Amino acid sequence: MADLDLDEIYRFAIQLGKNAGDMLLSAANARINGTAHAVSTEKESAVDLVTQTDEDVEAFIKQRILSMYPDHKFVGEESYSKGNSKQYLIDHAPTWCVDPLDGTVNYIHLVPFYCVSIGFVVNHEPVIGIVNAPFLHQLFSACKGKGAWLNETQQLPLLRNPIPPLRQEAPKGCVFSCEWGKDRRDARDGNLQRKIESFVNMATELGGRHGKGGMVHGVRSLGSATLDLAYCAMGSFDIWWEGGCWEWDVCAGICLLNEAGGLVTTANPPDDFDTAEIKPANLGGRLYLAIRAAGGSDGETGRQAQERTARAVWRRVRTLDYSRPGV
Amino acid sequence: MADLDLDEIYRFAIQLGKNAGDMLLSAANARINGTAHAVSTEKESAVDLVTQTDEDVEAFIKQRILSMYPDHKFVGEESYSKGNSKQYLIDHAPTWCVDPLDGTVNYIHLVPFYCVSIGFVVNHEPVIGIVNAPFLHQLFSACKGKGAWLNETQQLPLLRNPIPPLRQEAPKGCVFSCEWGKDRRDARDGNLQRKIESFVNMATELGGRHGKGGMVHGVRSLGSATLDLAYCAMGSFDIWWEGGCWEWDVCAGICLLNEAGGLVTTANPPDDFDTAEIKPANLGGRLYLAIRAAGGSDGETGRQAQERTARAVWRRVRTLDYSRPGV
Structure with missing residues (x-):
């Protein structure tokens, strides 16, 4: 540069x-x-x-x-x-x-x-x-x-004096943003079914869905990946989880979120999601999990709270299939 | 008065x-x-x-x-x-x-x-x-x-020169607004399950979901029943379907939608939903189906197009259980 x-x-x-x-x-x-x-x-x-x-x-x-x-x-x-x-x-x-x-x-x-x-x-x-x-x-x-x-x-983020922590029970208490997307095929275990199963896990009461219930505060769908990321940068959306969009949908938003102190990694849970290193999302990978900026608390740094929240999401979502050449 | x-x-x-x-x-x-x-x-x-x-x-x-x-x-x-x-x-x-x-x-x-x-x-x-x-x-x-x-x-509505018609294939082509709500119990065939089943029917490709697929243009959830109705009044949301909110959530919005030429009836499909008279929603009934203003076309009035769309929604959604005393 x-x-x-x-x-x-x-x-x-x-x-x-x-x-x-x-x-x-x-x-x-x-x-x-x-x-x-x-x-x-x-x-x-x-x-x-x-x-x-x-x-x-x-x-x-x-x-x-x-x-x-x-x-x-x-x-x-x-x-x-x-x-x-x-x-x-x-x-x-x-x-x-x-x-x-x-x-x-x-x-x-x-x-x-x-x-x-x-x-x-x-x-x-x-x-x-x-x-x-x-x-x-x-x-x-x-x-x-x-x-x-x-x-x-x-x-x-809007709230920065101080930046609020992410609760220990997260995703409980979080605003969860997600999109239904363009793939509407009625395929058994296709992307639409996997997304919906993931959304329902995030929304259902704690203890429900065989332990996968996340009891998020709210589920929001705006129909714009770019604004989803911008609202994560504001700190308004705590979590955005999405598969299927493209680099032009997220490029500017990822910069916003990074500069606001957020984290962006992959939507798809790694095999060892409880311990895996949390790597930045691949810009062209079509799979994104964004977590808002977080303040530290109780001996935990903001970054540790974000990683804990990302793992708590991975525990509740399905793997999506959006492959492409060259990535 | x-x-x-x-x-x-x-x-x-x-x-x-x-x-x-x-x-x-x-x-x-x-x-x-x-x-x-x-x-x-x-x-x-x-x-x-x-x-x-x-x-x-x-x-x-x-x-x-x-x-x-x-x-x-x-x-x-x-x-x-x-x-x-x-x-x-x-x-x-x-x-x-x-x-x-x-x-x-x-x-x-x-x-x-x-x-x-x-x-x-x-x-x-x-x-x-x-x-x-x-x-x-x-x-x-x-x-x-x-x-x-x-x-x-x-x-x-914003588009009024002329007001656009509702397509014959509606809900295909419509923006569908819905809310996950506050009832998150993991109950078999409870309100949450019935809502989700309805949302998925509306979203899935035509022909999918045993003929219930609606292939809406988009599914939106803002977390505010009032704004859902206001956006129907704008003509931005074509359809809003909801159970569980209260009269103060919808009272002002229903006036907006009525004055904008929209229709509000009950969310729950009547037994004879293909032919039932379409009655205005009960203000305190906690069950609402809103359709935006529609222009006439092809020998069909705007009101007929709204009623056709309401029936097409009823065909795809489940009955919700939000009873209360005094209604």
Whole structure:
């Protein structure tokens, strides 16, 4: 990163996120005013959709980036999806990883939880993350070493004087965020069944589900992986567990969460989940478990509390099958 | 209603909703600034909570109402919950039905989806509804005959030039909103199991689940019945299906949805659900199925499309058991 001016790139990315958010809001308002319509096209299933707005906003972002930083690589959801491969394309080079419109289903229905997600990755590490949800008036930004911020003024997590610990009985008492996703096949022991079994374990009273009941405070589904991560960075969601999304859905959000003191590892429980080393999630691995920042208490550090909580989730969830080439 | 000045009461209620929303935001900001903490007490279960903020905001609202309208009745969540009865207390008299803080779990965790909900009921009909979600900058208001509004300027539903129809294949293509709720008992065929079975039916591909698969566009859970209804009024959520909440959770939201052209009936499928008359939901019945406003198309009126969609939901959901005295 020696020859990269991260400060300058961060300022550029924040402005880009603001401009792209304005485009999303203008397109939504044009529909509200009756001067435009959302025309969507199915991609891989009836719930995997792209609109003209996704494509317009991606073209805008890509053009801005490549004119400012012609040496950087660009991986965007819509241009990627037009290719044939599902290969993971990020390498050591400085790369922008962009979802022009995360929460496309929300956007089509004008559910407020849609956003633009702009990540910048160096050596496989997301070092800048910008998420702008314009209908919610929520702009999230983070840069390595500079913390994570809401609307440029409120440092995250929101509660930081002090940062609350994670209770010993966690996931009891936690807000658990999860998504039903796009794979809706009625396959015996398929991903949908495994997800649901995991959600139900997390929700059921302690002692229930043959000891797997987690009695979380609440189960939340927004329909945007990016906002799920941003809300973990806020400290609002304690736990987010997900399989099936892609690097552009999580790149900016992982940077936000890291800078807010959170932890991101894999969704799939290792064989020895009670003792396994907790490694950072693979950016392109399509499997993510996020835990919010935690304060220390009772002789336990915040990191130890996060790892304890991650293991408590792994104990209650099923392994998901989202493989891809190149990872 | 002859002797009620609804215009004046509506103006009063909007201002009250603004003031109460400011109180919620101030209390949240005091926690963010480290000058206060959320202390919560369990009510009926580990996820049924009340904070000092719920009680302070209810006391404020009640005092304002009873000093302005001493002849009106008042039913608020927190004062009601302190009583022993679960009786439905609303009768023909003009009654304010208030939840000072809907989404208490969200508020405790600073998840943005919390709001104050102020309803005014005459002859069992919610005729004024105010919902203020201050962290989201979303103030919803409605009065019988005057439409439903977002932030006092944007009439609902958002898409109204024209209002989109509900597709023939609905619930396919719909955004489906539902809540996991507070009853987390691991009881065979209990409410939790019945809810989950219903959610899974709605989510699974068409043809799946022995023909019950609904292939909805997305499944959303915000943790606030009030906001679920407000988002149906926006037209963002097509369908909300829920059992277990109370009249103060839905009173203002039902007024919003009615004024936006939506439909609210019971969550529980009648025996003859394909042909049964579709009746308005019982305010205190704890069982709600909401369908957004719909435009007409292909020789079908909007109301016919809503009823078709309600029946398509009933075909896929289980009967829930939330009985109470007095209803």
